[in-house]
Amino acid sequence: MDLLFSQFLTLPDTNVTLTIEDQVQMDELRQAPGFERQCPSLLGYTRSRIVKEGQWKHSIGILGARLAAALKGVCAHEYAHAWLKENLAPDRVIDRDTIEGFCELLAYKLCESLNLTRELQSIRRNGYSRGQIDLFIEAEQSYGLPTIVEWMKHGVDERLNRDDLDRIRRTQEKEARPARPTVLEIPPAPAPTPVPEILTLVGISGTRSNRLALINDRAFAEMETGRVRVGGSNVAIQCLQIRAGSALIQVVGSDLPQELRLKVPPADGTPSRSPAGSPSQEQEPNGEHSPIRD
Numbered sequence: 001m002d003l004l005f006s007q008f009l010t011l012p013d014t015n016v017t018l019t020i021e022d023q024v025q026m027d028e029l030r031q032a033p034g035f036e037r038q039c040p041s042l043l044g045y046t047r048s049r050i051v052k053e054g055q056w057k058h059s060i061g062i063l064g065a066r067l068a069a070a071l072k073g074v075c076a077h078e079y080a081h082a083w084l085k086e087n088l089a090p091d092r093v094i095d096r097d098t099i100e101g102f103c104e105l106l107a108y109k110l111c112e113s114l115n116l117t118r119e120l121q122s123i124r125r126n127g128y129s130r131g132q133i134d135l136f137i138e139a140e141q142s143y144g145l146p147t148i149v150e151w152m153k154h155g156v157d158e159r160l161n162r163d164d165l166d167r168i169r170r171t172q173e174k175e176a177r178p179a180r181p182t183v184l185e186i187p188p189a190p191a192p193t194p195v196p197e198i199l200t201l202v203g204i205s206g207t208r209s210n211r212l213a214l215i216n217d218r219a220f221a222e223m224e225t226g227r228v229r230v231g232g233s234n235v236a237i238q239c240l241q242i243r244a245g246s247a248l249i250q251v252v253g254s255d256l257p258q259e260l261r262l263k264v265p266p267a268d269g270t271p272s273r274s275p276a277g278s279p280s281q282e283q284e285p286n287g288e289h290s291p292i293r294d
């Protein structure tokens with residue numbers, strides 16, 4: 001799970017207690033006073049609390065005695081709840097169905113990577129998120145997971161908009177956000193999701209006529225200009241052209257375009273051609289612009 005998502009988000013790890021519960025324990029827990037029902041799933045729960053100065057502890061319970069395949073999706077869902085607790089600012093308001101949709105998306109991505117087709121169907125049918133999961137799957141295919149993660153953290157809307165999914169790219173610029181008040185009960189801002197230290201083409205998505213390039217933490221259409229996070233700071237870039245396995249971009253204020261290549265070539269193996277004079281010819285194909293990962 002960490003391997004699958006580590007490029008986009010860091011799931012809580014050492015601060016999670018994971019227990020397998022039986023049905024009786026689950027039922028007792030739900031009826032116990034003070035049990036905060038965060039999640040409509042009957043198959044798992046997450047309880048999160050701050051132990052000291054912004055450090056979270058999560059208790060995750062999973063209903064056992066089920067097929068291993070079914071447990072994996074529930075695990076991913078509950079870990080996603082824990083991640084949200086740690087990573088959403090207190091002033092980020094998100095509709096409850098949308099929270100569930102995001103958690104189901106991570107479950108869906110995990111099951112997809114493990115080829116668990118029955119689980120994929122059950123995620124789409126279970127109704128936890130009242131349809132938001134379908135929008136999340138569509139958004140993931142069109143805009144990529146980094147855009148979704150960014151929207152969860154800084155989006156301007158409370159839920160994904162069925163009629164205008166493109167609004168997922170509307171986020172509050174971090175710089176424009178008011179400083180958070182220093183109140184003891186509010187944990188300090190969590191460490192931001194790691195982004196590459198250099199400009200990196202993370203992926204290309206969308207249809208041939210409407211491609212999007214995922215560069216560091218943001219998706220770009222052709223000729224679109226925007227800021228991306230690079231290491232600890234921001235860089236404004238314009239995406240000039242999106243090709244089969246690369247994107248031609250230009251840092252705003254610089255004269256030279258540069259070509260960012262995907263680390264892994266596209267499945268159809270189409271080689272991307274560089275225009276004469278493109279600086280890409282001086283670069284190792286898989287070298288300088290590859291993401292740095294453990």
Ligand SMILES: [Zn+2]
Nearest residue numbers: 039040041103
């Ligand atoms: Zn849930």
